[in-house]
Amino acid sequence: MLEFLQQPMPWYVAGPLIGLMVPLLLVLDNQQFGISSAYRHMCAAVLPKGKFSFFSYDWKAQKWNLLFVVGIILGGYLASLTTAEGYSVAISEQTKLALGEWGITDFSGLIPSEIFSLSFLTTPGGFIVMVLGGFLVGFGARYGGGCTSGHAISGLSNLQLPSLIAVMGFFAGGLLMTYFILPLILS
Amino acid sequence: MKFIIAGLFFGFVAVKSEVVSWFRILEMFHFDSFHMYGIIGSAVVIGIISIQIIKRFQLKDMKGEQISIGEKEMSPKRYIIGGSLFGLGWALVGACPGPMYALVGNGYWIILVPMFFAFLGTMTYGMIREKLPH
Numbered sequence: 001m002l003e004f005l006q007q008p009m010p011w012y013v014a015g016p017l018i019g020l021m022v023p024l025l026l027v028l029d030n031q032q033f034g035i036s037s038a039y040r041h042m043c044a045a046v047l048p049k050g051k052f053s054f055f056s057y058d059w060k061a062q063k064w065n066l067l068f069v070v071g072i073i074l075g076g077y078l079a080s081l082t083t084a085e086g087y088s089v090a091i092s093e094q095t096k097l098a099l100g101e102w103g104i105t106d107f108s109g110l111i112p113s114e115i116f117s118l119s120f121l122t123t124p125g126g127f128i129v130m131v132l133g134g135f136l137v138g139f140g141a142r143y144g145g146g147c148t149s150g151h152a153i154s155g156l157s158n159l160q161l162p163s164l165i166a167v168m169g170f171f172a173g174g175l176l177m178t179y180f181i182l183p184l185i186l187s
Numbered sequence: 188m189k190f191i192i193a194g195l196f197f198g199f200v201a202v203k204s205e206v207v208s209w210f211r212i213l214e215m216f217h218f219d220s221f222h223m224y225g226i227i228g229s230a231v232v233i234g235i236i237s238i239q240i241i242k243r244f245q246l247k248d249m250k251g252e253q254i255s256i257g258e259k260e261m262s263p264k265r266y267i268i269g270g271s272l273f274g275l276g277w278a279l280v281g282a283c284p285g286p287m288y289a290l291v292g293n294g295y296w297i298i299l300v301p302m303f304f305a306f307l308g309t310m311t312y313g314m315i316r317e318k319l320p321h
Contacts, residue, residue: 005203011225014204018226019233021197026241028189030248032256035285039309047310054313064190069288071194076292078195079202083293089210092219099213110202110290111209111281116297129279134301136276138308141284143319144269145259148283151270152227155259157234162259162266169270170277177278178216 005082008090021149022157031064034150036141038069102186115186125185144169198289207289209281216278265321276308 025031044059088108096107106113120126141147144166146155152170155163204226205211215223240246241254248254277283280301282290287305290298312319 008205009200009203011204011222012229014200014206015226015229016233017200018197018204018206019230020237021193022234023237023241024193026238026254026256027246027248028193029250030252030254035283035288036305036309039284039306040313042306043310043313052313054316055310067188067190068194068197069285071191071196072198072201072285072288073194073292074191075195075198075200076202076207076289077294078292079199079289080293082203089205089208091210091214095210095214095217095219098217098219099210107210109295110205110207110293111295111298115209116295118297121297121300130297130300131304133276133279134304135308135311136272137280137284137287137301138276138305138310139312140269140271140273140276140308141305142269142309142312143316144266144273147273147285148227148277149285153230153234156231157238158256158258159235160259162261162263165263165266166270166273169267170274173271173274173276174212174216174278175274176271177275178213181275182278 002082006084006087018153019157022154029064032150033154034146035065035069035072036138036147036150037062038065039138040142041066102183104186128185140173197285198292201286201289202293207282207286207293212278212281262321265319268320276305 021033025033040055041059041062044055044057047055050056086108089110091107104112104114114120115126115129121130144151146163146166148170151163151166156167201207206223206226211223214220238256246254280287282298284305287298287302291302
């Protein structure tokens with residue numbers, strides 16, 4: 001059993017399971033699958049009410065979203081119990097070569113230890129990746145009205161044209177970063 | 188409780204399928220593997236079929252209320268600008284919001300840094316949104 005759980009999940013199993021989140025949340029409580037809104041509810045919870053209209057609403061009515069992200073943390077923990085010794089993500093050789101040019105040599109684990117470390121965080125590159133990157137994810141998700149789950153999964157599942165535009169934006173930004181900006185930051 | 192379990196299920200699948208991995212996201216943006224496209228694509232196919240069934244049979248949720256799915260308002264500017272800014276951040280951190288929680292649960296504490304700044308980014312947007320083109 002553990003050996004089975006230690007295997008990475010193929011895309012044709014994971015994709016449909018993630019797709020099922022959409023009807024699951026609709027049937028459970030008529031809620032639309034979307035994760036980035038949790039940050040908005042956290043802001044609404046800590047900011048004084050009435051100061052900013054965007055954060056002045058009854059966030060407690062959206063409690064489900066906060067419980068959902070608590071569940072994701074627990075799911076991540078549960079998955080960590082099934083991590084095999086010496087685990088690394090089996091990415092393609094071309095990607096490894098491309099990342100190698102950026103000085104990435106450690107391919108163990110889920111994220112590169114050379115980038116996601118406290119010592120790299122204190123360098124300009126690390127600051128851009130973790131601080132600016134995080135900021136853009138939060139800012140852009142709300143500006144664009146959703147993230148990968150809300151637009152790419154939920155929105156496209158409901159055949160929403162706005163979501164298709166947003167997803168094209170995700171890729172425009174992502175490709176620009178990957179091909180033009182990240183090489184400057186990392187190499 | 189049911190939402191915690193739903194989230195737990197999602198977080199577990201996201202880690203085991205490596206959707207949470209920076210390596211997989213960068214591989215996707217390099218078009219070097221079908222993995223991420225297969226996951227997003229098949230998830231959307233299942234989502235479309237499910238929503239069609241829910242609409243066709245006018246299904247109710249567990250509380251007995253008719254399931255209604257809101258339409259997204261059309262304003263191209265915000266989706267293009269906001270979406271692109273999100274994409275820039277997505278490729279930098281190599282994780283979107285959901286996977287970041289899963290990574291922290293998995294023991295990658297450093298992801299709390301981008302998460303904290305995603306929280307601040309959300310707050311900043313809410314404070315200045317009237318001044319932004321939508």
